[in-house]
Amino acid sequence: MNQRAQVGGLASSHRPCALRCPMGRTALRRSPIVHAGAPKEDGQFFGLTPGSTTRGQDLDARIESGEFSDTGSTKEKITRPLRQALAKEPLVGRFIARALADLGRRWRAEAAKRMPEARGDIREIVGQPVFVPLYKLFLMYGKIFRLSFGPKSFVVISDPAFAKQILLTNAERYSKGLLSEILDFVMGTGLIPADGEIWKARRRAVVPALHRKVANEALGKPSPAIPSTVALYWLPYSDAPANLALTSQDLATVSRGRSVLKELHQGSGATEVAVSFADAANATLGASQSSAERLTGTFRPTTPLSVFGSLNLTSRARWVLRVADLGENWQDSRQITLESWTLVLCPPDNATLPAMLELNLAQQAALGSGPLKGAQRGLASAPRLQALSGGAMLPAVPTLVTVASTTTFRTQSELADQTVVEEEDEEFGEEFLSARDPSILHFLVASGDEISSKQLRDDLMTMLIAGHETTAAVLTWTLYTLAQHPEAAEAIRQEVDAVLGDRAPTVADFGSLRFTTRVINESMRLYPQPPVLIRRALQEDSFDGFVVPAGSDIFISVWNLHRNPASWDQPDAFKPERWGRARAFGPLDGPMPNEVTENFAYLPFGGGRRKCIGDQFALFESVVALSMLMRRYTFELDTTKPPVGMTTGATIHTTAGLHMLVKKRDLSGASPSAAYDAPQYAFAGSPGMPAAAAAAAAAGGCPMHAAAAPAAASSAAAPEPSPAF
Numbered sequence: 001m002n003q004r005a006q007v008g009g010l011a012s013s014h015r016p017c018a019l020r021c022p023m024g025r026t027a028l029r030r031s032p033i034v035h036a037g038a039p040k041e042d043g044q045f046f047g048l049t050p051g052s053t054t055r056g057q058d059l060d061a062r063i064e065s066g067e068f069s070d071t072g073s074t075k076e077k078i079t080r081p082l083r084q085a086l087a088k089e090p091l092v093g094r095f096i097a098r099a100l101a102d103l104g105r106r107w108r109a110e111a112a113k114r115m116p117e118a119r120g121d122i123r124e125i126v127g128q129p130v131f132v133p134l135y136k137l138f139l140m141y142g143k144i145f146r147l148s149f150g151p152k153s154f155v156v157i158s159d160p161a162f163a164k165q166i167l168l169t170n171a172e173r174y175s176k177g178l179l180s181e182i183l184d185f186v187m188g189t190g191l192i193p194a195d196g197e198i199w200k201a202r203r204r205a206v207v208p209a210l211h212r213k214v215a216n217e218a219l220g221k222p223s224p225a226i227p228s229t230v231a232l233y234w235l236p237y238s239d240a241p242a243n244l245a246l247t248s249q250d251l252a253t254v255s256r257g258r259s260v261l262k263e264l265h266q267g268s269g270a271t272e273v274a275v276s277f278a279d280a281a282n283a284t285l286g287a288s289q290s291s292a293e294r295l296t297g298t299f300r301p302t303t304p305l306s307v308f309g310s311l312n313l314t315s316r317a318r319w320v321l322r323v324a325d326l327g328e329n330w331q332d333s334r335q336i337t338l339e340s341w342t343l344v345l346c347p348p349d350n351a352t353l354p355a356m357l358e359l360n361l362a363q364q365a366a367l368g369s370g371p372l373k374g375a376q377r378g379l380a381s382a383p384r385l386q387a388l389s390g391g392a393m394l395p396a397v398p399t400l401v402t403v404a405s406t407t408t409f410r411t412q413s414e415l416a417d418q419t420v421v422e423e424e425d426e427e428f429g430e431e432f433l434s435a436r437d438p439s440i441l442h443f444l445v446a447s448g449d450e451i452s453s454k455q456l457r458d459d460l461m462t463m464l465i466a467g468h469e470t471t472a473a474v475l476t477w478t479l480y481t482l483a484q485h486p487e488a489a490e491a492i493r494q495e496v497d498a499v500l501g502d503r504a505p506t507v508a509d510f511g512s513l514r515f516t517t518r519v520i521n522e523s524m525r526l527y528p529q530p531p532v533l534i535r536r537a538l539q540e541d542s543f544d545g546f547v548v549p550a551g552s553d554i555f556i557s558v559w560n561l562h563r564n565p566a567s568w569d570q571p572d573a574f575k576p577e578r579w580g581r582a583r584a585f586g587p588l589d590g591p592m593p594n595e596v597t598e599n600f601a602y603l604p605f606g607g608g609r610r611k612c613i614g615d616q617f618a619l620f621e622s623v624v625a626l627s628m629l630m631r632r633y634t635f636e637l638d639t640t641k642p643p644v645g646m647t648t649g650a651t652i653h654t655t656a657g658l659h660m661l662v663k664k665r666d667l668s669g670a671s672p673s674a675a676y677d678a679p680q681y682a683f684a685g686s687p688g689m690p691a692a693a694a695a696a697a698a699a700g701g702c703p704m705h706a707a708a709a710p711a712a713a714s715s716a717a718a719p720e721p722s723p724a725f
């Protein structure tokens with residue numbers, strides 16, 4: 001059980017964050033909240049008021065003014081003064097007043113049945129991550145309201161019970177609606193956008209491909225040597241960088257361990273600088289490699305950990321961050337910018353690395369300028385990828401390779417038992433397994449007699465995109481959060497040192513890496529990827545008496561669910577311990593949180609029949625990446641850079657990149673302990689908690705922002721550039 005808030009209402013439980021907390025500024029100071037059921041028969045404009053030019057501020061000001069908390073029937077309100085005046089008159093006047101009072105009661109009752117509605121100008125919410133205004137509106141309107149722009153409207157759901165109804169109980173009444181339309185050209189009838197019979201058939205076919213047994217088959221291969229260092233460097237996304245010229249200044253900058261990213265983003269020198277990073281790495285290795293070799297992965301990392309930049313849809317998406325083992329010679333410290341990450345672990349022979357890298361480059365190109373346009377370009381480059389990987393797009397779903405290359409995967413553990421999908425266990429086709437090629441692609445091809453190449457392509461594209469950007473975003477925001485919580489980062493290190501030492505995690509270790517896992521769980525609560533789920537009602541449905549007609553487009557705001565003050569104690573606070581038993585110190589022995597344990601208040605992987613098929617896989621992947629990175633490095637926010645900022649995409653993107661100072665960790669003295677105790681993570685208010693965080697917690701402020709407080713001269717060296725909204 002987690003430590004859920006035992007609170008009666010929104011206003012009483014949620015304390016505003018003193019600093020730049022996502023939620024802090026506005027509605028929380030107002031109470032009571034207008035809950036669902038509050039009538040809004042004429043709607044209220046949340047959009048630009050006539051003549052106004054600002055966006056988010058307008059909405060904030062109008063929420064602040066109480067405009068949205070106004071309730072009741074407008075007709076009743078307009079006629080009220082007349083009724084009151086008439087009531088003072090004798091006879092006829094009193095008679096009319098009584099009739100008006102009756103009418104007023106009827107109007108109020110009718111209004112109460114109508115869903116609250118926010119109407120306005122779409123431009124007002126366009127300038128900010130869309131889930132943020134939705135949260136503000138949720139705090140005003142409550143768990144269900146209609147958001148209307150001219151003739152178009154959406155029903156916004158922020159209540160666990162309603163989400164459960166849509167995703168589980170009445171799931172057959174809903175389709176992916178808008179999402180399918182938007183994703184059609186890139187995912188076609190892949191599993192995410194597909195509906196109806198196609199979805200059913202494809203789910204049955206694809207789910208077994210993520211089965212534990214597929215992973216098992218892929219495992220058991222010798223684990224590659226674990227590197228002592230991992231170096232980080234940048235590569236340009238361009239397939240064939242025309243200009244590889246290096247300036248001596250570039251090399252000098254890089255070899256001093258300084259960031260060159262400032263230059264990177266200032267225009268034409270970008271490619272040169274990025275390449276100089278790679279060349280500096282080469283120089284460090286004493287290797288002489290052509291640029292073509294570099295781009296096709298000649299670095300031959302001996303580590304199972306290679307991290308590639310992910311699908312980042314911001315203007316910085318052109319850069320690929322790659323983590324590879326470069327040996328001991330690598331610089332001790334350097335400054336890099338992390339945008340978003342995904343994990344690709346290479347098999348020991350490294351045969352697929354070149355193709356993976358190419359694939360990644362193509363993805364970057366594909367999605368560099370926006371999901372729609374970019375993805376089209378990605379498709380165009382698919383044949384080339386095939387050529388590079390010897391005719392088969394094997395690395396198309398790198399995550400499977402991840403687990404496959406990590407370990408022997410023999411011992412059952414909490415995760416191993418749950419790993420991948422159990423629900424269709426009986427349908428698993430052993431005969432489709434291939435020891436030689438235990439990839440998802442192979443499984444799909446072998447098991448799908450009638451599958452068309454278009455369907456295969458759709459399935460793979462879907463899994464590629466679904467499994468790539470999400471995990472990358474989770475790691476990005478986890479690192480961001482940990483940079484503000486050095487005590488939690490330290491606790492991860494203690495755990496990893498004790499459980500793993502310097503070896504790579506295995507699935508068997510997963511159960512022991514509990515704190516690390518709970519950090520990921522909590523990071524996914526604070527930053528759900530995606531923050532909003534989209535559905536369309538195929539039939540009428542109703543929620544607490546509010547009717548949602550067939551054809552309605554619906555946003556289930558996971559962000560709102562995950563920060564709902566009625567569900568969570570200190571909803572904006574990073575508290576991995578909330579997933580343990582209700583005590584301040586002690587083992588995190590609660591169950592792995594998911595939509596079932598939290599009754600749909602927590603939906604990091606959705607729920608019901610459209611739940612993510614890669615959930616356990618992704619969790620393991622994230623824990624592997626995080627534990628290995630935290631073991632070897634320390635990450636601090638670079639306070640000289642602009643605030644991180646959030647931008648809406650399929651996942652939550654950074655606006656200005658996540659700039660971090662990365663230092664190699666001193667590992668002397670960090671060895672596995674025979675008698676391992678759970679790390680002494682300093683929970684809220686505990687003696688071990690950094691002063692600033694404790695002060696913030698005590699003040700009811702958002703601990704996420706503790707490091708920004710003046711007293712933040714603790715181990716949290718980085719002041720707090722919180723996401724700017």
Ligand code: HEM
Nearest residue numbers: 191192466467470471529533604605606610612613614618
């Ligand atoms: C941390 C990483 C991940 C997160 C946060 C995540 C999240 C989600 C969520 C929230 C959904 C439900 C969408 C909805 O109901 O509209 C979903 C569906 C899906 N995910 Fe994931 N996912 C992750 C990793 C993966 C991986 C690794 C794969 C595959 C390799 C994957 C494949 C899919 C597919 C195919 C669906 C659609 C399932 C269906 O509709 O039947 N995901 N994911």
